[in-house]
Amino acid sequence: MTGAAPMLVARNLTKQFGSFTALQDVSLDISPGEVLCIIGPSGSGKSTFLRCLNQLERLDGGAVWIDGELIGYRRVGDKLHPLSDAEVARQRLATGMVFQRFNLFQHMTALQNIVEGPITVQKRPRAEVMAEALALLDRVGLADKRDAYPAQLSGGQQQRVAIARALAMKPKLMLFDEPTSALDPELVGEVLAVMRGLAGSGMTMIVVTHELGFAREVGHRVVFMDRGAVVEAGSPQQILSNPQQARTRDFITAVLN
Amino acid sequence: MQPTVSQSAAPDYDIGKLSIVKPRHYGRWLAAAAILAILLFIVKAFADGQIAWRVVGQFFTAPAILSGLVNTIAMTVCAMALGITLGVIFAVMAMSPNPVLRGTAVLYIWFFRGTPLILQLLLWFNLALVFPRIGIPDVFSIRTVELITPFVATLLGLGINQGAYTAEVVRSGILSVDSGQTEAASAIGMTRLTALRRIVMPQAMRVIIPPVGNEVISMVKLTSIASVIQYSEILRNAQTIYYANNYVIELLFVAAIWYLAVVTVLSIGQHFLERHFGRGQRKTASAQKTGALT
Ligand SMILES: Nc1ncnc2c1ncn2[C@@H]1O[C@H](COP(=O)(O)OP(=O)(O)OP(=O)(O)O)[C@@H](O)[C@H]1O
Ligand SMILES: [Mg+2]
Numbered sequence: 001m002t003g004a005a006p007m008l009v010a011r012n013l014t015k016q017f018g019s020f021t022a023l024q025d026v027s028l029d030i031s032p033g034e035v036l037c038i039i040g041p042s043g044s045g046k047s048t049f050l051r052c053l054n055q056l057e058r059l060d061g062g063a064v065w066i067d068g069e070l071i072g073y074r075r076v077g078d079k080l081h082p083l084s085d086a087e088v089a090r091q092r093l094a095t096g097m098v099f100q101r102f103n104l105f106q107h108m109t110a111l112q113n114i115v116e117g118p119i120t121v122q123k124r125p126r127a128e129v130m131a132e133a134l135a136l137l138d139r140v141g142l143a144d145k146r147d148a149y150p151a152q153l154s155g156g157q158q159q160r161v162a163i164a165r166a167l168a169m170k171p172k173l174m175l176f177d178e179p180t181s182a183l184d185p186e187l188v189g190e191v192l193a194v195m196r197g198l199a200g201s202g203m204t205m206i207v208v209t210h211e212l213g214f215a216r217e218v219g220h221r222v223v224f225m226d227r228g229a230v231v232e233a234g235s236p237q238q239i240l241s242n243p244q245q246a247r248t249r250d251f252i253t254a255v256l257n
Numbered sequence: 258m259q260p261t262v263s264q265s266a267a268p269d270y271d272i273g274k275l276s277i278v279k280p281r282h283y284g285r286w287l288a289a290a291a292i293l294a295i296l297l298f299i300v301k302a303f304a305d306g307q308i309a310w311r312v313v314g315q316f317f318t319a320p321a322i323l324s325g326l327v328n329t330i331a332m333t334v335c336a337m338a339l340g341i342t343l344g345v346i347f348a349v350m351a352m353s354p355n356p357v358l359r360g361t362a363v364l365y366i367w368f369f370r371g372t373p374l375i376l377q378l379l380l381w382f383n384l385a386l387v388f389p390r391i392g393i394p395d396v397f398s399i400r401t402v403e404l405i406t407p408f409v410a411t412l413l414g415l416g417i418n419q420g421a422y423t424a425e426v427v428r429s430g431i432l433s434v435d436s437g438q439t440e441a442a443s444a445i446g447m448t449r450l451t452a453l454r455r456i457v458m459p460q461a462m463r464v465i466i467p468p469v470g471n472e473v474i475s476m477v478k479l480t481s482i483a484s485v486i487q488y489s490e491i492l493r494n495a496q497t498i499y500y501a502n503n504y505v506i507e508l509l510f511v512a513a514i515w516y517l518a519v520v521t522v523l524s525i526g527q528h529f530l531e532r533h534f535g536r537g538q539r540k541t542a543s544a545q546k547t548g549a550l551t
Contacts, residue, residue: 056440085448093446103441107459107536117445120455149536162441169445 007032007067007173007204008053014061015048015228022048024228025062030173035205037215037236040225041251046208047100049225050175053206054095055088066094067172093122096166100178102158104150110137110161111146114168122169129168136164140194156187160194167198174198176207212255216240224248312507316498317514325494326515332411332480332490333519337473339416344423349453351428362424369421375482378414381405382486407488415479419472426468430461462534470527474520491515 008030015023022045030036038046051057053064055072064071071091073080083091105113114133118124137143140160150158159179166174176195180188192214199205199218209215215222215236222239224232224247232245243249316322351362369377384391385401392398405413434457442452484493495508 054444056443089443089446089448089451092444095444097441097444099437099441099444101437103435103437105438105441105456105460107534116455117447120451121446165445 004032005068006030006065007034008206009065010049010053010062011064012062013049013052013059013064015045015052015057016060022228023052026225026228026230027062028223028230028233030204030206032204033202034220035199035207035218036221036223037219038206038208038223038225039210039212039215039239039251039255040231044225045228046225047177048228050097050177050206050208053175054092054097056097066091069094089121093169094172096169096171096174098159098162098166098174098176098179100181102150102155102162102182104158104162104165106150109147109149110142110153110164113150113161114165117165117169133164133168136167137161139197140164141190154187155183156190159183159191163191163194163198173204173206176205176209178208178210180209180211210255212240212252224251226251307506308510309504309507312502312504313510313514316495316504316508316511319498321494321498322491322511322515325489325491325512326519328488329477329480329490329492329515330519332408332415332483332488333473333476335412336415336419336480337476339412340419340423340472340476341469343417343420344427345458347420347424348427348431351424352431366421366424369418374414374418374479375485377418378410378483378486381413382407382410384410407483407486410486411480411483411488415476415483419476422472423469426465426472427461430463430465431457433464434460459534463531466527466530466534470523470530473527474523477519477523478516 006029008028010026010028013023013026014021026045026049028036038049040046048057052059053066053071059072063073069091070080072083072088074083074087075081104110105116108116111130111133114136115126115129118129118132119126134143134146137146140163142157142160142164145153145157145161148157150161153161163179179195180191183191188211192211195205195207195214196218207214207219217236219236221233222236223230224239224243224245226247232239232243232248238244239248240252243252347362347365350358351366353359353362382405384405388401390398391401391404431453438456438460439452442456447455480488480490481492483490484496487493492512495512499505499508
């Protein structure tokens with residue numbers, strides 16, 4: 001978290017939905033290996049922020065660089081040319097995304113979900129991909145579920161497969177959008193355990209979460225967002241135990257009770 | 258439980274010694290008897306009626322009938338293949354972010370759904386009246402009457418018309434797939450078209466197959482209208498025979514039995530297709546579970 005070139009730079013991100021401003025001038029940098037947790041009330045723009053980072057939403061203002069590469073545009077002199085569908089798809093390989101509602105491919109087994117990207121998109125050799133996928137399934141504790149369809153898995157198991165699917169692409173940066181919010185309380189722990197392990201392995205992660213315990217324990221930095229803007233950012237200790245802003249304090253009190 | 262309650266008033270919780278009486282389905286027996294009576298009446302009526310069953314049997318495998326059957330099946334296959342191909346292309350166009358493609362698809366669906374099929378067949382068949390020769394100017398051209406045979410006119414008429422309907426079926430199939438699937442596909446670096454091919458279409462199939470199966474079955478019967486432009490499908494050949502020998506009902510029966518046979522085979526095929534594309538669904542999941550995971 002020191003000195004090294006940032007993994008991600010987001011400058012003055014702005015996003016409008018019609019006349020509604022979902023993101024207003026959001027700037028954030030993330031260093032390699034850093035785990036950044038984003039907290040904030042519903043509708044504050046946390047998902048929108050993540051979706052702008054991997055271009056599921058198009059920005060109305062500002063710019064994002066991932067590992068030094070400008071996202072969504074090619075710069076020619078003083079002009080920015082929007083990238084084509086294929087070029088955007090290639091840039092998305094730098095980020096892995098884990099969704100609140102898992103979004104596993106319903107017609108594929110756990111193993112097929114994991115190997116789909118490396119084989120179809122990255123065109124890597126099948127045997128090699130299979131071996132890695134089995135190792136990933138093992139890592140998320142689901143080696144015995146390789147042939148199960150998503151509909152046969154619990155929410156926690158589906159989310160762990162989804163994490164393995166994202167990791168199979170070997171991304172530089174992992175984005176988690178409330179990965180445990182759709183889970184029954186007793187299943188939250190198994191997913192957080194996988195994420196904790198991932199953070200321990202040095203993965204750069206941005207995690208939108210309501211799990212303040214996870215943010216405190218695993219996060220290197222916590223950002224509080226409200227109404228499309230960053231209200232306060234700092235160490236987990238600062239933000240969670242000693243927030244400076246009234247809005248942050250109110251939110252944390254509300255979540256803890 | 259209080260000891261004061263007497264033994265006789267307490268309910269008897271032990272049903273192990275009891276046996277379950279099989280329900281008697283009087284309604285079913287009654288309905289079966291009534292239907293049987295009606296069937297017998299119909300069969301007797303036809304047996305006594307002026308039908309030469311011998312002729313039905315004799316012409317059932319007559320060369321003209323069999324070649325008509327082959328033509329009917331060939332046309333069904335070709336017209337559906339064209340219809341499904343066009344349907345998928347126009348459905349994707351209709352959902353494209355490109356306004357020109359979208360407009361084209363809307364226009365296509367509007368025109369071919371908006372005019373009677375028989376009119377479209379006649380238009381194709383009489384294309385020579387508008388364009389005596391077609392081809393690329395100065396490179397190659399062909400007399401339209403030679404190109405637009407009854408087979409080609411029927412194929413174009415049925416296939417292109419079918420495409421307009423199938424486009425709507427395919428479009429609703431694509432819409433039925435959760436947008437999260439496309440987002441997840443994008444997130445692992447798929448382009449829009451790859452996501453469509455690998456992720457969305459296979460799941461849309463579950464919704465698309467039943468109506469398309471129905472349309473294949475309709476198409477088998479729809480090919481019969483091609484008799485108006487002299488395509489020798491089974492009904493037209495049956496007619497040609499009865500114009501000569503006057504066994505009208507007999508030959509219509511021959512054709513009817515063949516249509517039923519083809520449709521029956523197709524319905525069975527549809528059942529297996531639906532099962533294949535339903536994989537991963539809750540309903541079939543428990544059945545697969547025992548097989549896939551031990
Ligand atoms: N596609 C869209 N069209 C219109 N408005 C949208 C769209 N997506 C998001 N919004 C609005 O933008 C705001 C921010 O949404 P976002 O999903 O980013 O919030 P969030 O912080 O992730 O909330 P939650 O904790 O409930 O997931 C919300 O008010 C939402 O209604
Ligand atoms: Mg959200």
